[in-house]
Amino acid sequence: MWPDAPKRATNIREKGEIYRQQGLPRTGNLLLELAQVVERGEDGERERVFNQIAPTFREEYCGRDGDFLALYDFIEDILIGSISTMRAGFRDKLLELSPLLTSMRRSATVMGRIASSFLAAGRLSNEDMYYAACLLHAMDIEGQFDEACRLIYVLFKASLGENVLLSQAADLSVKDVRDLMRQPSNGRSEILFLGWQEGHLRNCIAHMRMEYNATNGTMHFVDVNRDGVETYNETWSYAQFVKFFHLANGVSFLFLHLVMILGAHDMAFATDPFQMN
Secondary structure (H helix, E strand, O other), X not given: OOOOHHHHHHHHHHHHHHHHHXXXXXXXXXXXXXXXXXXXXXXXXXXXXXXXXXXXXXXXXXXXXXXXXXXXXXXXXXXXHHHHHHOOHHHHHHHXXXXXXXXXXXXXXXXXXXXXXXXXXXXXXXXXXXXXXXXXXXXXXXXXXXXXXXXXXXXXXXXXXXXXXXXXXXXXXXXXXXXXXXOOOOOHHHHHHOOOHHHHHHHHHHOOOEEEEOOOOEEEEEEEXXXXXXXXXXXXXXXXXXXXXXXXXXXXXXXXXXXXXHHHHHHHHOOXXXXXX
């Protein structure tokens, strides 16, 4: 048994509660089970329990949706690839990226509070629900989605054996990141940007170029560039829009939660996990 097993278990347990609170009870319960195994010193059980966590998270979050599964697999492969390539240097890279990780977690907390405020307001009409989703999507694109794309780009390059500093990625736009990743990833990176819709939905929302149709519950979105040329003209049902919303939000959500699982691995297996955190 680790001498600091209770402290390790507390850290893992806190992670498990986060998953449970976010509607991922099976993943959360496995983390709670891992915490018990670590606390009791059941070393033979640690690997068995831990190895169930990521596959359960994948299934619980993505269901059978091919787009979400592709998004999960791409982000997980980048993390695994960067760990494999950088080895001991991966921890240093995460330390370098920690300011952006902290900012993303803060943004996620703010979005969660705002979403809770909408829910606390009582039952919303279908139109109000759509507008609320639009507001949250615009905030996400401007905040944690933008940051997540840069983080993933830096680690993607690391998985290829290239050391790109966070400071070098700081000025890259989402479009820049998309263009830089497309060819080296053989197009797999395109899944990161499906919910983004090339920024058009964000622009439509920010400039109020949208109109709700109460008859069929759809929203008509129109984007216009600086020259007054129409660049986007689409009508989406609420379900279609919400999928874009969750795909864009999923970039940061999956990244942060997979990093959390890596942190749980450290607590369960590393010699001195608190020195690394």
